[in-house]
Amino acid sequence: xxxxxxxSTSLKQEFLKKWIKGIRIYSNFxxxxxxxxxxxxxxxxxxxxxxxxRNASTRWSRTLTANISKNETNKIFVEQIFSDSEVIxxxxxxxxxxxxxxxASKKIWRRSHITQIKARKxxxxxxxxxxxxxxxxxxxxxxxxxxxxxxxxxxGISLIKETLDYIVSLRVQVDVMxxxxxxxxxxxxxx
Amino acid sequence: xxxxxxxxxxxxINSLLNQEQSLQEMNNHQNGQPQMSSHFDPTSSHDDFxxxxxxxxxxxxxxxxxxVSSDAARAxxxxxxxxxxxxxxxxxxxxxxxxxxxxxxxxAKALMLQQQLLxxxxxxxxxxxxxxxxSGGESGLLQIPLNLTNGDHADVVDGSFQSTNPADDASVxxxxxxxTGTLGQTANQSQHFHHPQAQNFGASAVPGMNQPAASGSTGxxxxxxxxxxxxxxxxxxxxxxxIAERLRRERIAERMKALQELVPNANKTDxxxxxxxxxxxxxFLQLQVKVLSMSRLGGATAVAPLVADMSSERRSSNGTxxxxxxxxxxxxxxxxxxxxxxxxxxxxxxxxxxxxxGLCLMPISLATAISAATCHSRNPLAATNNLNTSKNPxxxxxHGGPTSPSMSVLTVQSAAIGGNGAGEASVKxxxxxxx
Numbered sequence: 001x002x003x004x005x006x007x008s009t010s011l012k013q014e015f016l017k018k019w020i021k022g023i024r025i026y027s028n029f030x031x032x033x034x035x036x037x038x039x040x041x042x043x044x045x046x047x048x049x050x051x052x053x054r055n056a057s058t059r060w061s062r063t064l065t066a067n068i069s070k071n072e073t074n075k076i077f078v079e080q081i082f083s084d085s086e087v088i089x090x091x092x093x094x095x096x097x098x099x100x101x102x103x104a105s106k107k108i109w110r111r112s113h114i115t116q117i118k119a120r121k122x123x124x125x126x127x128x129x130x131x132x133x134x135x136x137x138x139x140x141x142x143x144x145x146x147x148x149x150x151x152x153x154x155x156g157i158s159l160i161k162e163t164l165d166y167i168v169s170l171r172v173q174v175d176v177m178x179x180x181x182x183x184x185x186x187x188x189x190x191x
Numbered sequence: 192x193x194x195x196x197x198x199x200x201x202x203x204i205n206s207l208l209n210q211e212q213s214l215q216e217m218n219n220h221q222n223g224q225p226q227m228s229s230h231f232d233p234t235s236s237h238d239d240f241x242x243x244x245x246x247x248x249x250x251x252x253x254x255x256x257x258x259v260s261s262d263a264a265r266a267x268x269x270x271x272x273x274x275x276x277x278x279x280x281x282x283x284x285x286x287x288x289x290x291x292x293x294x295x296x297x298x299a300k301a302l303m304l305q306q307q308l309l310x311x312x313x314x315x316x317x318x319x320x321x322x323x324x325x326s327g328g329e330s331g332l333l334q335i336p337l338n339l340t341n342g343d344h345a346d347v348v349d350g351s352f353q354s355t356n357p358a359d360d361a362s363v364x365x366x367x368x369x370x371t372g373t374l375g376q377t378a379n380q381s382q383h384f385h386h387p388q389a390q391n392f393g394a395s396a397v398p399g400m401n402q403p404a405a406s407g408s409t410g411x412x413x414x415x416x417x418x419x420x421x422x423x424x425x426x427x428x429x430x431x432x433x434i435a436e437r438l439r440r441e442r443i444a445e446r447m448k449a450l451q452e453l454v455p456n457a458n459k460t461d462x463x464x465x466x467x468x469x470x471x472x473x474x475f476l477q478l479q480v481k482v483l484s485m486s487r488l489g490g491a492t493a494v495a496p497l498v499a500d501m502s503s504e505r506r507s508s509n510g511t512x513x514x515x516x517x518x519x520x521x522x523x524x525x526x527x528x529x530x531x532x533x534x535x536x537x538x539x540x541x542x543x544x545x546x547x548x549g550l551c552l553m554p555i556s557l558a559t560a561i562s563a564a565t566c567h568s569r570n571p572l573a574a575t576n577n578l579n580t581s582k583n584p585x586x587x588x589x590h591g592g593p594t595s596p597s598m599s600v601l602t603v604q605s606a607a608i609g610g611n612g613a614g615e616a617s618v619k620x621x622x623x624x625x626x
Contacts, residue, residue: 042485140467141466147473157442157443163450171476173476174479174483
C-alpha cells in the first residue's frame with residue numbers, strides 16, 4: 001500500500017489553504033452572491049484545491065482542473081488562483097481513442113479465440129459462468145470509469161490506481177470541509 | 192571416449208575424479224573459473240558413462256577411497272573421518288538409488304523433495320558464494336539445476352528460484368562448491384549425475400543435458416545469467432500471452448488489496464463485489480462534497496433554491512440514475528421545498544406538514560444507526576446517511592400505505608434557520624431501500 005493511507009495533516013492543511021484562498025478570490029470577484037452561486041463557488045474552489053494538491057501528477061486531477069477551466073467564467077477564476085503554481089494541461093483524447101480502437105479489435109479476436117480453447121478444455125458451463133462474471137466486472141468498471149474524472153480511456157490497472165488516489169483525496173476534502181462546516185456552525189450557534 | 196573394457200572404465204573414472212579433484216583444489220583457492228569449461232565436457236557425456244560407471248564402481252573402490260580421503264582432508268566441512276571408510280557403502284547406496292531413480296524416472300520428484308529441503312535451509316546469495324561446508328555445498332548443488340534450467344526455458348520465474356539469479360556469477364563456482372559437499376567425491380559424482388536429472392523438472396531431459404554443457408562452455412565467466420529466462424511453475428502454461436495476462440491479473444489483485452484497506456466494508460474477495468463497493472463509496476464521497484459545499488458556510492438564507500438546484504444538477508450530471516430513483520428524487524424535492532419553506536416560518540407547521548405526509552423528524556445519529564442496521568441495498572445513496580455531523584434534526588420517512596413497502600429515509604440539513612438556533616444546511620439525500 002502506498003504511503004497515503006493515513007493522509008497527513010500537511011495534505012489537509014494544504015487543501016484548506018488553497019480552498020480558502022479560492023473562496024476569498026471568488027468573493028472578491030463577486031460580492032453578494034446568492035446561495036446558489038455561493039455553493040458553486042465553494043464547491044469549485046474545493047475541487048480545484050484538492051486537484052491542485054496532486055500537482056497534476058494524476059490523471060483525475062488534471063481532468064478535474066481541465067473540466068473546470070472549460071467554463072469561461074471559471075477560467076479567469078482558475079487562472080487567478082493558480083497564478084503562482086501549476087500549469088493547467090488539456091487532455092488530448094483523440095490520439096488515445098485511435099490507439100484504443102486498434103487495441104480493442106485485437107482484443108476481441110483474442111478473446112473469441114481464447115473462449116474457443118477454453119470451451120474445449122473446461123466444458124460449456126464453466127465458460128458461461130466465467131463470461132457472466134467477466135461481464136459483471138466489465139459493467140462495473142464502466143460505471144467506475146464514469147465516476148472517476150478522466151477515467152474513460154484508462155485500462156484496468158491504472159484505473160484502480162487512479163481510483164485509489166481519488167478516494168484518498170476525496171476523503172481529505174470531505175474531512176476538511178466537514179470540520180470547517182462544523183466549526184462555522186458552532187460559531188454561529190454560540191452567537 | 193568410449194570405454195573399451197573395465198580397466199578403461201576405471202581409468203576414465205579416475206581421470207574424471209582427478210579432474211574434479213583438481214577443480215576442487217582450484218576452487219578451494221577460489222580460482223575455479225578457467226577450468227569450468229573443461230569440467231563441463233564430461234558432464235555432457237555422463238549419460239554415456241552412467242551405466243559403465245555404475246557397473247565399474249565396485250571395482251574401483253580402492254581408488255575411490257584414496258580420492259575420497261584426500262578430498263576429505265581438503266574440504267572444510269565437519270565430516271568425521273570415520274565416514275570415509277563408509278564411503279564405499281554410501282557410494283554404492285547412492286548409485287543404487289540413482290539407478291532406481293533412473294529406472295522409475297521418479298527422479299524429478301525426488302529431486303524436487305531434495306530441492307525443497309535445500310530451499311528450506313535458506314538459499315541465499317551469500318550461502319552460494321561461500322563454500323562453507325554442507326550448506327554451501329548443498330546450495331551450490333541447488334543452484335546448479337536452477338541455473339542450468341534457467342538457460343533452457345523461457346518460462347515464468349518461480350519465486351523461490353528467483354533468489355538464485357543474483358548469484359549467477361557464482362553459479363559455476365557453486366557447482367564446484369557442491370563438490371566439496373559432505374558426501375565427498377563419490378557423492379559428488381552421484382550428485383553430478385543428479386544434475387542432468389534435475390533438469391527433468393519441467394521439460395525434456397536431453398536438451399537439458401546438452402544445454403548445461405553449452406551454457407557452461409560458452410560462458411566461462413558468464414553462465415546462464417546472460418539470458419534472463421524464467422521458469423514456469425509446475426503445471427502452468429508457458430506461452431507469453433498467458434504470462435502477460437497473469438502478470439496483469441497479479442497487478443490488479445495487488446491494487447485491489449490496497450483499495451480494500453481504504454474502502455470500508457471491503458472484506459469481499461470477489462472482484463465484482465469489490466468494484467461495487469468502490470463505486471458506492473466514490474459516489475458517496477462525491478455526494479458528501481456536494482452537500483458540504485452548500486452547508487453552513489452559505490449562511491442562513493432561503494433553502495429551496497438550493498435544494499432545487501441540487502436535484503437538477505444531480506439529474507443532469509448523473510445520467511445513470513434509474514427512473515424509479517429519479518421519481519423518488521422529484522417527489523422528495525417537492526416535499527423538501529415545502530418543508531423548508533415551512534421551517535422558515537414556523538417549526539410547528541412544518542412538523543404538521545410532515546406528519547400529514549407520513550414523515551417524521553428524528554435526530555441524525557438515530558437515523559444513521561437505523562440506516563446502518565438495515566441497509567441492504569446496492570443503492571449508493573443509502574450510505575449517505577453518514578453525512579450527518581451533528582445532532583441536527585432530520586427528516587425520515589416511511590411511505591405509508593400499500594403502494595410502496597420500501598422505506599425512504601430523507602436526510603435534510605436545512606440552512607441556518609433562526610427558529611431552533613441550530614445551523615443547518617438543506618440537502619436532499621433520498622435513499623430508498625427495501626426491507
